[in-house]
Amino acid sequence: xxxxxxxxxxxxxxxxxxxxxxxxxxxxxxxxxxxxxxxxxxxxxxxxxxxxxxxxxxxxxxxxxxxxxxxxxxxxxxxxxxxxxxxxxxxxxxxxxxxxxxxxxxxxxxxxxxxxxxxxxxxxxxxxxxxxxxxxxxxxxxxxxxxxxxxxxxxxxxxxxxxxxxxxxxxxxxxxxxxxxxxxxxxxxxxxxxxxxxxxxxxxxxxxxxxxxxxxxxxxxxxxxxxxxxxxxxxxxxxxxxxxxxxxxxxxxxxxxxxxxxxxxxxxxxxxxxxxxxxxxxxxxxxxxxxxxxxxxxxxxxxxxxxxxxxxxxxxx
Amino acid sequence: xxxxxxxxxxxxxxxxxxxxxxxxxxxxxxxxxxxxxxxxxxxxxxxxxxxxxxxxxxxxxxxxxxxxxxxxxxxxxxxxxxxxxxxxxxxxxxxxxxxxxxxxxxxxxxxxxxxxxxxxxxxxxxxxxxxxxxxxxxxxxxxxxxxxxxxxxxxxxxxxxxxxxxxxxxxxxxxxxxxxxxxxxxxxxxxxxxxxxxxxxxxxxxxxxxxxxxxxxxxxxxxxxxxxxxxxxxxxxxxxxxxxxxxxxxxxxxxxxxxxxxxxxxxxxxxxxxxxxxxxxxxxxxxxxxxxxxxxxxxxxxxxxxxxxxxxxxxxxxxxxxxxxxxxxxxxxxxxxxxxxxxxxxxxxxxxxxxxxxxxxxxxxxxxxxxxxxxxxxxxxxxxxxxxxxxxxxxxxxxxxxxxxxxxxxxxxxxxxxxxxxxxxxxxxxxxxxxxxxxxxxxxxxxxxxxxxxxxxxxxxxxxxxxxxxxxxxxxxxxxxxxxxxxxxxxxxxxxxxxxxxxxxxxxxxxxxxxxxxxxx
Numbered sequence: 039x040x041x042x043x044x045x046x047x048x049x050x051x052x053x054x055x056x057x058x059x060x061x062x063x064x065x066x067x068x069x070x071x072x073x074x075x076x077x078x079x080x081x082x083x084x085x086x087x088x089x090x091x092x093x094x095x096x097x098x099x100x101x102x103x104x105x106x107x108x109x110x111x112x113x114x115x116x117x118x119x120x121x122x123x124x125x126x127x128x129x130x131x132x133x134x135x136x137x138x139x140x141x142x143x144x145x146x147x148x149x150x151x152x153x154x155x156x157x158x159x160x161x162x163x164x165x166x167x168x169x170x171x172x173x174x175x176x177x178x179x180x181x182x183x184x185x186x187x188x189x190x191x192x193x194x195x196x197x198x199x200x201x202x203x204x205x206x207x208x209x210x211x212x213x214x215x216x217x218x219x220x221x222x223x224x225x226x227x228x229x230x231x232x233x234x235x236x237x238x239x240x241x242x243x244x245x246x247x248x249x250x251x252x253x254x255x256x257x258x259x260x261x262x263x264x265x266x267x268x269x270x271x272x273x274x275x276x277x278x279x280x281x282x283x284x285x286x287x288x289x290x291x292x293x294x295x296x297x298x299x300x301x302x303x304x305x306x307x308x309x310x311x312x313x314x315x316x317x318x319x320x321x322x323x324x325x326x327x328x329x330x331x332x333x334x335x336x337x338x339x340x341x342x343x344x345x346x347x348x349x350x351x352x353x354x355x
Numbered sequence: 356x357x358x359x360x361x362x363x364x365x366x367x368x369x370x371x372x373x374x375x376x377x378x379x380x381x382x383x384x385x386x387x388x389x390x391x392x393x394x395x396x397x398x399x400x401x402x403x404x405x406x407x408x409x410x411x412x413x414x415x416x417x418x419x420x421x422x423x424x425x426x427x428x429x430x431x432x433x434x435x436x437x438x439x440x441x442x443x444x445x446x447x448x449x450x451x452x453x454x455x456x457x458x459x460x461x462x463x464x465x466x467x468x469x470x471x472x473x474x475x476x477x478x479x480x481x482x483x484x485x486x487x488x489x490x491x492x493x494x495x496x497x498x499x500x501x502x503x504x505x506x507x508x509x510x511x512x513x514x515x516x517x518x519x520x521x522x523x524x525x526x527x528x529x530x531x532x533x534x535x536x537x538x539x540x541x542x543x544x545x546x547x548x549x550x551x552x553x554x555x556x557x558x559x560x561x562x563x564x565x566x567x568x569x570x571x572x573x574x575x576x577x578x579x580x581x582x583x584x585x586x587x588x589x590x591x592x593x594x595x596x597x598x599x600x601x602x603x604x605x606x607x608x609x610x611x612x613x614x615x616x617x618x619x620x621x622x623x624x625x626x627x628x629x630x631x632x633x634x635x636x637x638x639x640x641x642x643x644x645x646x647x648x649x650x651x652x653x654x655x656x657x658x659x660x661x662x663x664x665x666x667x668x669x670x671x672x673x674x675x676x677x678x679x680x681x682x683x684x685x686x687x688x689x690x691x692x693x694x695x696x697x698x699x700x701x702x703x704x705x706x707x708x709x710x711x712x713x714x715x716x717x718x719x720x721x722x723x724x725x726x727x728x729x730x731x732x733x734x735x736x737x738x739x740x741x742x743x744x745x746x747x748x749x750x751x752x753x754x755x756x757x758x759x760x761x762x763x764x765x766x767x768x769x770x771x772x773x774x775x776x777x778x779x780x781x782x783x784x785x786x787x788x789x790x791x792x793x794x795x796x797x798x799x800x801x802x803x804x805x806x807x808x809x810x811x812x813x814x815x816x817x818x819x820x821x822x823x824x825x826x827x828x829x830x831x832x833x834x835x836x837x838x839x840x841x842x843x844x845x846x847x848x849x850x851x852x853x854x855x856x857x858x859x860x861x862x863x864x865x866x867x868x869x870x871x872x873x874x875x876x
Binding site for chain 2: 086088109110111112113114117119120121122123124125126127136137140186187196
């Protein structure tokens with residue numbers, strides 16, 4: 039649980055972050071979204087004291103972060119940054135082992151943990167352990183950077199544009215992998231990005247920032263359907279159609295869909311988005327069905343149903 | 356082929372000296388480098404962390420770098436004397452800039468994302484420095500040490516100027532004596548040392564990154580071993596002589612002192628630019644100077660009488676193209692107005708005014724002519740032009756200014772001066788090739804540098820000033836169609852010099868006295 043209260047950072051006369059408050063529950067992913075200069079990175083860096091706030095306070099599990107030396111605090115929080123920041127003079131294994139070493143883990147424990155992480159991130163240890171970062175691809179570097187942040191299994195991860203240095207295709211693949219990674223499911227994550235799709239794909243909550251101020255802090259559908267101000271509305275304007283269809287899952291509109299028996303052949307699950315359902319409908323000449331594991335019920339999906347579901351979302355107060 | 360062989364022979368013949376000079380050279384270089392690394396590295400780190408000190412520190416080290424090496428050595432003599440200490444200090448100061456600057460740049464250029472990551476995952480600033488910044492900056496830092504090493508090997512040749520030894524002894528001795536083999540015997544090993552060390556350090560530099568921690572251990576060990584080559588010579592209370600590289604190699608110099616006087620004195624090789632000052636500062640007791648040098652007076656020195664006549668006479672006289680004398684016969688009597696007018700002590704006094712009191716040569720010349728009642732106002736005649744040349748030192752500047760005033764006051768000719776011709780060879784060639792009409796020359800130089808007769812002939816002539824003059828006069832007329840006019844009077848020869856007080860106290864008046872004293876020591 040992270041609690042941020044009235045955080046402000048001034049550089050001489052310019053305000054970088056102004057009176058920002060939010061809280062992130064355990065296991066949640068919160069995305070700080072904004073253009074460059076919006077104050078999102080500064081906000082993130084105050085969480086592990088890479089930047090000290092001018093005023094305001096931060097509590098992690100009820101404890102003020104100022105109560106311990108910054109190095110000790112940082113060792114307990116995973117940190118992933120845009121260029122990955124891998125040490126070019128350390129091997130992959132040495133890079134991952136940095137924090138365990140700082141915490142004086144026994145050698146054997148470090149070795150086991152490194153191999154375990156390499157397996158999990160699909161970098162076979164015998165192949166990648168002794169390799170230097172310079173020989174890795176962008177996606178592989180990203181995974182090593184992530185492994186380093188996860189080395190001591192910290193409950194909190196701070197990620198500053200973690201996919202920012204990847205090309206479009208790799209980015210999509212890595213993001214998908216990232217979402218499905220078990221090691222991340224229980225983490226409290228604060229992720230900074232300027233990429234709207236990334237924010238919607240990964241965030242449980244999105245804080246849209248501009249000029250140092252939090253413009254709106256809400257769940258993805260809320261941002262789209264109930265924007266707090268003109269800035270928020272304008273920010274998503276270009277992606278609106280796509281985002282709307284992506285931000286709602288079938289489960290959200292389950293009860294508005296026509297029920298069918300359980301013997302049909304379902305090609306969709308209730309957790310998929312309307313966007314995915316629309317793709318499925320467009321690519322099929324026959325009727326399309328969805329199935330919900332929880333209620334063991336099936337639904338018939340058509341364009342008309344999807345369209346009216348969206349309309350209904352927009353009309354909700 | 357023959358040239359190469361004789362170089363090899365020279366090096367074989369002088370191998371003892373060559374080894375000793377090489378070892379001294381290496382020792383001086385690495386002692387200085389070791390100190391420069393010990394100071395430069397922490398300083399570079401400090402300014403990389405405290406940015407506001409970077410500009411002043413780099414600026415100061417940069418200014419040090421721009422001081423000409425000879426001048427820097429000159430500054431250091433009053434503070435540190437002569438020998439290894441000022442030499443190492445000067446080398447150290449020159450090595451400082453590349454080391455500080457590369458350490459600073461190397462650390463500054465470490466990828467900011469890497470440093471940020473190191474900080475973000477919880478490394479302390481000390482850990483970041485030692486485990487991230489230093490290893491990553493090491494190739495750049497090593498490049499700085501490499502540069503410093505090559506500079507130091509080069510500058511260390513100048514150590515010979517202040518009696519610290521090294522390969523510069525051969526190089527400067529060779530230049531002074533126009534002995535190519537001697538120059539090469541010093542220059543080639545010095546160049547090889549520079550190439551060798553540069554190569555070895557390039558190997559260390561290439562090891563980089565992966566084995567950086569080994570470099571950190573190996574390098575200091577190499578430096579300490581190499582610098583330990585050099586052991587400071589023990590202090591000795593006996594008289595110490597400082598001789599110029601040229602004097603060391605000349606028959607009418609140190610070699611003659613040994614063979615004719617059997618003088619055995621502790622000596623060091625030193626530049627004449629620094630020698631007088633070092634003598635004055637009591638860093639030296641005996642030096643090989645020039646008998647009319649102004650600093651003789653300025654520093655209260657006396658010359659020792661050359662009682663066995665090993666130094667040939669260097670009487671000055673105008674050396675003139677015969678054609679110009681035939682065209683303007685009135686010149687002969689005018690130029691000879693000065694004959695016998697300037698003795699050693701007058702010339703020393705005039706040199707003193709120019710070299711030490713920094714009077715303009717024109718003023719010194721005018722004052723002299725006024726004192727002697729020889730001055731006449733210029734006639735501003737337009738009958739012709741006489742071109743006067745001079746070598747590049749004060750005495751010659753004074754003489755040609757005197758001649759210019761005499762020519763313009765006593766004839767209707769106009770005198771044009773071409774001062775600062777590099778040396779004997781340049782003046783002489785200018786005269787032979789009709790670029791100038793006259794310049795003041797010394798009989799000894801005419802004999803030993805230009806005519807270069809057989810050794811036997813030199814031995815036969817050398818004791819007698821008049822026979823040398825007559826010989827060069829005849830030979831120059833025959834060979835080059837040049838005329839030696841009457842000698843001006845003074846003899847600017849080599850001389851051994853001591854401080855007045857010490858010479859008096861030890862009762863040393865002649866070189867033989869000096870020999871007897873050093874034998875007793």
